[in-house]
Amino acid sequence: MxxxxxxxxxxxxxxxxxxxxxxxxxxxxxxxxxxxxxxxxxxxxxxxxxxxxxxxxxxxxxxxxxxxxxxxxxxxxxxxxxxxxxxxxxxxxxxxxxxxxxxxxxxxxxxxxxxxxxDRPGLLATFPSLSDGDTVFHMIDVGANADSKPLNINQYATLGSLYSKRVHGKQAPTVGLLNNGTEENKGSMLTKEAYQLLEKNPEINFIGNVEAREILNGAADVIVTDGFTGNAVLKTIEGTAISMMGLLKDSIYNNGMKAKIGGLLLKDSLKNMKDLLDYSKHGGAVLFxxxxxxxxxxxxxxxxxxxxxxxxxxxxxxxxxxxxxxxxxxxxxxxxx
The missing domain is CATH 3.40.718.10 (Isopropylmalate Dehydrogenase)
Incomplete structure (x- = not known):
């Protein structure tokens, strides 16, 4: 190789x-x-x-x-x-x-x-699931195509499922469509049309719409979306993780001796939390x-x-x-x- x-x-x-x-x-x-x-x-x-x-x-x-x-x-x-x-x-x-x-x-x-x-390759990124630190989920597209068609999102679902099966050993990876609600009729024209294609795709295990607040909790093994939305979510996750660790660090160092002692006692736990939030340990984004x-x-x-x-x-x-x-x-x- x-x-x-x-x-x-x-x-x-x-x-x-x-x-x-x-x-x-x-x-x-x-x-x-x-x-x-x-x-x-x-x-x-x-x-x-x-x-x-x-x-x-x-x-x-x-x-x-x-x-x-x-x-x-x-x-x-x-x-x-x-x-x-x-x-x-x-x-x-x-x-x-x-x-x-x-x-x-x-x-x-x-x-x-x-x-x-x-039709159009998509960027696939891998993230840790916060509900189970030993598992991961994939999101595609996270920035290759700002404007996507329903066909692209449907193909991303097939691509992501194949990747999850072969690289991470998932037998029947679940696929969720990123949307602003879980109901079938929610979303833009793009997501509504993509939903119809995903439902008919025999190569995937489609579970319906998934809200952004649920993706880090392992709502699906593969999350599909357009590149503009996916990139915004990717950067939000990254920025939130950095901000959270910064807030914790400031709280420990700027609130007196008790906070510093507490921080010392929680050192190992905080390191585990930092490692869990660090999605770079799962590799880079694949142009699939x-x-x-x-x-x-x-x-x-x-x-x-x-x-x-x-x-x-x-x-x-x-x-x-x-x-x-x-x-x-x-x-x-x-x-x-």
Whole structure:
């Protein structure tokens, strides 16, 4: 298994990207990590002893402020572009980046290409269920498409169910449609039409509408929505988790000795709570519906999230979920628009 890594993507690149790769290379001898970026900067992190880390030198990188499509077309020598091309050619099996999200979506769609029958790829993110810290749920789309059609949401349900079955071992994962109420007639024209398609989809275990306040409590194994709504929910969850931990920290440090003693006694419990709220430990967001795995982690990712994302990619490749997805859509022409 060979994973192409955009070593220059993200706020902390290449240092934290390379550090995370080193941790993964130590643990997983069955993967080869191919790092695309400035060779002299990558080598500064001490990769010489790892036979399963390779470097492909690049002089360019795509910046966060770059126009996504234009940068993919003009910066042919950029680390993200060369990594994507290597996957298209079959030299590597998957693409991983912490860089410009729009550019990565463009690279995946324009360079690697959509799987036959998939109208629009969607971003799938994995979250811990707060009702049971040992289980997770998936939400798709969390930002690939601001404007979606009912067909897209229906396809996301099939994609998400396949991922949950093959990567996380769910036998019959439940699928819920994110909406502003649980009644069938609730929502916008988009969600009402999507509901009708989801009800008729024989490949999923559809349980109806799910409200946003219930998703973290494990209301469904797969939550489907349009990319605009999904991205807003993703950032709300992320912001709420950060704010909660900040409020707890302030309450402990700014309310006298009793609060500090209480905080010390609760230290282990608070750490468990922080770990539970940290969805980055479940890997990055998968751009699902392409001919090869493309995975995006947070732009501010450090060593630990990088490691977890590589572990996630390895699990994906081992599960052969993508091959099953491609086979399903190729043999179900009615799924095509």
């Amino acid at each position: 060979r994973i192409a890594v955009d070593a220059m993507g993200g706020d902390n690149a290449p240092s934290e990207i390379v550090k995370g790769c080193i941790v993964a290379a130590k643990e997983f001898s069955d993967i080869t990590l191919v790092l695309y970026g400035k060779e002299e900067l990558i080598r500064q992190e001490g990769i010489e002893e790892f036979k399963n880390i390779e470097i492909v030198h690049t002089d360019e990188k795509i910046l966060s402020e770059d126009d996504p499509v234009r940068s993919i077309r003009r910066k042919k020598e950029a680390s993200m572009v060369k990594a994507a091309v290597s996957v298209k050619k079959g030299e590597n099996d998957a693409l991983f980046s912490a860089g410009n999200t729009g550019a990565l979506l463009a690279a995946g769609t324009l360079l690697i290409g959509r799987a036959k029958g998939v 519906g392409l001919k090869a795995p493309v995975i995006k982690t947070h732009g501010s990712a450090t060593e630990e999230p990088v490691y977890y994302t590589i572990r996630q990619i390895r699990d994906m490749l081992q599960s052969h979920v993508l091959e099953e997805l491609i086979d399903y859509f190729e043999h179900n022409e009615e799924q095509m628009p």
